[in-house]
Amino acid sequence: MTICFQADADLNQNIVVAVLRREPTIDFQTALVAKLEGLSDREGLAIAAKEERILISHDQRTMPLHFADFIATQTSPGAVIVPKTLPISEVIDALILIWATSTTDEWTNRIIFLPL
Numbered sequence: 001m002t003i004c005f006q007a008d009a010d011l012n013q014n015i016v017v018a019v020l021r022r023e024p025t026i027d028f029q030t031a032l033v034a035k036l037e038g039l040s041d042r043e044g045l046a047i048a049a050k051e052e053r054i055l056i057s058h059d060q061r062t063m064p065l066h067f068a069d070f071i072a073t074q075t076s077p078g079a080v081i082v083p084k085t086l087p088i089s090e091v092i093d094a095l096i097l098i099w100a101t102s103t104t105d106e107w108t109n110r111i112i113f114l115p116l
Helices: 013-022 041-050 063-073 088-101
Strands: 004-007 027-029 054-057 079-081 111-113
Touching: 004 013, 004 041, 013 027, 013 088, 041 054, 041 063, 063 079, 079 088
Parallel strands: 004 027, 004 054, 054 079, 079 111
Antiparallel strands: none
């Protein structure tokens, strides 16, 4: 199955725009469309899981902990943590690479930190 992405509320939305500009066929939903603004990490993870989307977040501090708690009782399509200091061009390249070279099964209950 093809990978779909969900931007967390804290993700720089320029990343979503740039990824879609470069590869318009990627299914990358903004936090605004998913109504994630103001929700907890756990709620965001639940929405991403329900829609079978890998969550993309800048939250290096709390998201890994909430992700671990979440997968203890539920299944997640995965998460990618993006440092705010990583150049957007590197983020775009990494997300497109993930989308183009992997399947959803490879990401189940998996969290990674960029850069790859």
